[in-house]
Amino acid sequence: MSDTDMTTAVAAAGAAMEQAVSTFMMHPETFGASVAAGYQNPLAGYVAGRGGVLGQTSGAVVASVFVVFEPAGLTALWDEGVAVRGAEGAAQQYWAQTAEFGRKYLANAQGLDRLNALSERVIAAAPTWGVPLFAGWRAMPLAQDAPARALQVMFILRELRGGVHFDALTVSGIAPIEAHLLNKGPEYAQVFGWPEPFPDVTDKKDRYAEVEQATNRRMAEIIGNGLSLAETQELARLSEDALQVLRANVPG
Template identity: 70%
Template sequence: MSNPDLTEATAAAGAAIEQAVAVFMLHPQTYGASVAAGYQNPLAGYVAGRGGVLGEVTGATVSAVFAVFEPTGLAAMWEEGVAVRGAAGASQVYWEQAAEFGRAYLAGADGLERVAALGEKLIAVTPTAAAPLFAGWRAMPLADDAPARALQVMFVLRELRAGLHFNALSLSGITPIEAHMLNKGRRYAAMFGWPEPYADGADKKDRYAEIEHTTNRRMAELVGAALDPAEADELARLTTAALATLKANVPR
């Protein structure tokens, strides 16, 4: 596989993984499970759950790591969330929710054992520097069954790519609001807590495209160090299939 082919396969896997984990994170069932676990505000359950692997830190620290959320609201949700079960307890609840979501909606997808095995191979050799959420989630114990384990591994890989992307974004001069507007637009800027008016970042389109290129290039370097070309292509193919299964099975 040539370098362009490796970059293409890595980008395909990254896109499928990002979307699959987003289905879990944004689904009403996940919010409902957070409410059932004691988080009256399910978004506080999300923030404390996802950020809990950082430990008992301040809301400002979590805001810095999450990078693209409006920081004041994000910090408030962190404080509300960790008050329920603490940081470690919140991350454990969220990890179990991811496992249950995989069991419910990924079962039957082809090659889930290979998704987990290839993803774990990549995770094991990837440096954790400047990727705190990846470092924290990498240390969490994985479920034994294939559907749960595959989604959890994809979760960790998503945090890896997100960390790389945020690092590139921080060096670019593009603000989080501009990044949202250049990526998915006004709805996402609002969803991440930012108030209007929104700077559209139209003069930074080329710079944002370079961030995506930089992120994909670095991910391809990491994939190339961990997997052979056939394995990289296999990971792309199987994660894309897993996403299709998830979308087909998840209630609308």
Template identity: 70%
Template sequence: MSNNDMVAAAAGTGAAMGEAVGIFMLHPETFAGSVAAGYQNPLAGYVAGRAGVLGEASGATVGAVLAVFEPATIAALWDEGIAVRGALGASQQYWEQTAEFGRKYLNGAQGLDRIAALGEKVIARAATAGTPMFAGWRAMPLADDAPARALQVMLVLRELRAEVHFNLLTVSGIAPVEAHMLHRGVEYTKMFGWPEPLADGADKKERYAEVEQATNRRMAEIFADALDPAEADELAGLSAAALDVLKANVPA
């Protein structure tokens, strides 16, 4: 496998895992589970659950870590969310929801044990400098059963890639609102709390593409430190297949 092949494997794995975990995060069943757990606003449950591994941080700190959200919006949701179960209680609740979603919707996917095993090799070898969310999620105990464990591993790796990407965006000079507009447009950007008028970043398209490429290159380096070429290719293929099963099983 050439360097380009490793980049492709890391990018493919990241895309599949990112979409799979995104389906979990934004699914009505997940929001309903947050409400059932005491979060009147499911978005507050999402923010507290996702960032709770940071501990009893301030809303401003959480906004700095979750760099692509509008700061005042994320701080308000954080404060509302941690009032229910605290920070670590929120992350534990979210971790259990991740496991249950995997058990429910990844059943039937092939190679879930291998996704977990290979993903864990990457997680164990990756440095935590500059990636506090990844460091927090890496410390959480994984479920024993393959469907739950596989989706939890996907979540941890998704946070790793996200923070690598956030760091590269920050040094690129592309504002978070511009990155959203370049990535998916107006409605997606509004979902992250950014108000109109929205800076479109039209003059930074090439720079944004360079950030995406740099993210994939860095993730390929992280993968190469933990996996041999065959394992990296295997993880990419199994992740894409698991995503297909998840999408087929999850109700629209």
């Protein structure tokens, strides 16, 4: 197995899954479903829903796990969100929304049964230390129909990669606000609640590139425990295909 080929396939699968799940998370239809479920602020529904698998804990703990959100704002959203349905109820509601979004917008995608089978092998083989959101979502029951299940398994694997990335980021010494600036810039940082003035991160570009490389290397090890190189490349193709179907079907 070529290490370069494996990390390339892992990075491609991870990028496609991240974009597919982000499409669900940030779509107005998802926010509308959260409002309909009782969350006056849909961002509170998102925070409580995604973080609900951590249990009835404090906003400070959730902020430490989410890592890249401004902590005070994230804590306020958590407190507002869990007041509606509690942590467990929020997670269940968000999981149902995930399934419904996949069911609606991935219905005509090809290869979903295979995507699900490969993804579930990775999920089953992956360790849970240092990746609490992955551990929590892995324990949630999956939908039985392939389109709903596909978005759910991509969601779980997104949390796995995210947790691995945050672990590497922590070891690097790059602060969350610095990571935003190095990744997508000031506007992206503001979306996550970080206020100006922003620090100069010019001298940390190489270190951030090393974090990305470390994330992909570790993900290649984890996925390699469950899949061969050919299967990982297949997973990447299927994930990219599913993303394209989602983009074609989801209203702008």
